Amino acid sequence: MTDGNSQATIEQLAAWTAPHNLEAEMALLGAILTYNAALDRVSHFLKPEHFSEGIHGRIYEVLSEMISRGHVANPVTILPYLQDEPAFEDLGGAAAYLGKLAVMAAPLVDVEGYAREIYELARRRALIEIGSDLVVEARSPDIDRSVNQIIEETERALYEVAEETRFGQGFSAFHEAMREAIDMAAAAYQRDGGLSGLSTGLRDLDEKMGGMQPSDLIILAARPAMGKTALATSIAYHVARNYRPEQMADGSVRAADGGVVAFFSLEMSAEQLATRIISAETGIPSSDIRRGKITEQQFGDLVDVAQKINSIPLYIDDTGGLTIAQVAARARRIKRQHGLGLIVIDYLQLLSGSTRRALEGRVQELTEITTGLKALAKELNVPILALSQLSRQVESRDDKRPQLADLRESGSIEQDADVVLFLFREEYYLSRKEPKPGTPEHAEWQQQMEEVHNIAEIIIAKQRHGPTGTVLVNFDPQFTRFTNLAHEDRLPERMD
Structure with missing residues (x-):
């Protein structure tokens, strides 16, 4: 009534x-x-x-x-x-x-x-x-539609209205596409390093990829303990730290360099990720930071670094069990509120799809997830870096370098991805094969360990826009930090 x-x-x-x-x-x-x-x-x-x-x-x-x-x-x-x-x-x-x-x-x-x-x-x-x-x-009320689904669909519809001038306009005339290509080249010319996409902070990887390209779905896959979360965190931090906004003539703001980063951490907490970043920046082991085993000088360094990185545009969502629809809704929201340059998802297998797809099987559900991420990358015009686990079949081979077939439910991941990167550390496997000390085999093993000490391989197994191949980088396990590997031809001249 x-x-x-x-x-x-x-x-x-x-x-x-x-x-x-x-x-x-x-x-x-x-x-x-x-x-x-x-x-x-x-x-x-x-x-x-x-x-x-x-x-x-x-x-x-x-x-x-x-x-x-x-x-x-x-x-x-x-x-x-x-x-x-x-x-x-x-x-x-x-x-x-x-x-x-x-x-x-x-x-x-x-x-x-x-x-x-x-x-x-x-x-x-x-x-x-x-x-x-x-x-x-x-x-x-509809028993098949939850309140969360209604909210997500409403947010998507609102986002489409907000971004109508950018998306959903059908075909583009060739001259418009040509202008965008020239603008991209001009931006690369003006950006440090001459990259058309976002820099990863790793020189040799950037040279192979030209940076992370807008609208690309980039898969970073590895077996556990290879350091894929550390690499993703390093890339995300580098992009956010180098963010340089630029005011356009029409009043809008674009990134002249770097970008705002949305990091969906479905496995680690935001505090754990922050500790890793602080450890890499200060050179203090993250285990010492967590246990409070630091000196007064180190604590001062922690405070200084924390103040320096406090304002960088890196947003972490550590909500567990997110669906692909929720990730899309939250990404649209952060772009509307703060702008957006990069999305990182750690990791793919922890996302879930719709209930209907889940009932059809994990392969169908993962297909929905990867297809949705690729569509989201195109919609928001940002690269998405999604981490993925590899199947155990890697461990059964003598050469444990990953291959595309090692991707879990690899069909949809390989198909939808624009770039597939594998992270591999020979040192990890070699350290578990130590022969008996004092034997000739142990001396040979030590020599092999010295050759691969703190070396990681980033294998570009697929790239739509460029070459495949392997890039070597330095990995410091104490600080979970990836850095450029020094090359002989890039070292300063020796003074006799």
Whole structure:
């Protein structure tokens, strides 16, 4: 039962009309009919569906098609394409209405302002539609749809409205793609290191990959204890530390270097990740930091480093058991609030898909996850670095270097990934084969250990945009720190 106030509110809602401005729509269409060049000022953001009146959207569509083909568009030339539209019957006929629009033409200088008004009102109508759908969903419980699913779908719809100018616009003209390619090359030319993508902080890896490219799904896979979380943390920290925002002419902000990082840690806590970063920066073993076995000087170093890195844009979400839909919703939210340059997920097998896919089997569920991550990378136009476990079959081979077939449920991972990296440390396996001390075999083993001491291999097993191969880096297990490996040709000259 509803009281009087509630009933009045319902009646008021029923009487509301969606926000619109027919006069602005008519004035804009009239301006384009009169000055065809006016279309160039608005066509990059205004679409036919943004008009509140269907016939206005149809007129705009015909105008756009004719002008793009180099034809003159005026009330006379577009009439044959519109005269059979039923909507004109109540408007006095197509010819009369087009003539009326021409008379109402806005001044050329005001065209963009009218278009912005139409565009903003269209977005408001979209928000009302989302809100109405949310009310209906919330008031009509469905056993197959949880509250979390409703929230995630609403967030996705809101994000699409917020990012409408960037995504979901269908085909791009070749000249637009060409301009983006030139912009990417210019950004690489201006960026330190000349990379087209985000730097990993590892020189030789960057040279092979050109950095981490926007919209790429990058898989970093290894057996346990190889250091994949440490490598991912190092890369994430490097990207966030080097973030340099740049104000554009239109008021937007883009990253001139580095980027905002969203780190989804499904295995380790945020405190553990922070401890690793501090350990790598201070040179104090993380085990000593956790146990408090530090000197007064080291504690001062910890405080200094903590203050230095406190403001870097690295956001850690250590919620366990996230679904791919939740990851997408949270990534969209952080991009909307702070911007976004890189997503890191540690690790892939700890994500879950939809309940339906889970019931079909783990392979189908993982396919949904990897496909969803690739789609998210394209939607947000950022690289996604996702860690993955390898199957135990690696351990049964003499040469334990990973191969693509070693990826767990490798079909979907290998197919959806743009880049597959394997992390391998020969030292880890060799240290478990120590012969009896004092024997010739032990002397040979020691020599082999010296050759691979603190050396890690990053194997590029797949790369859509570049070569495959192996990169050697330095790994310090005491501080779980990856650094560039010194090359003889890059060492400073010796003084005799």
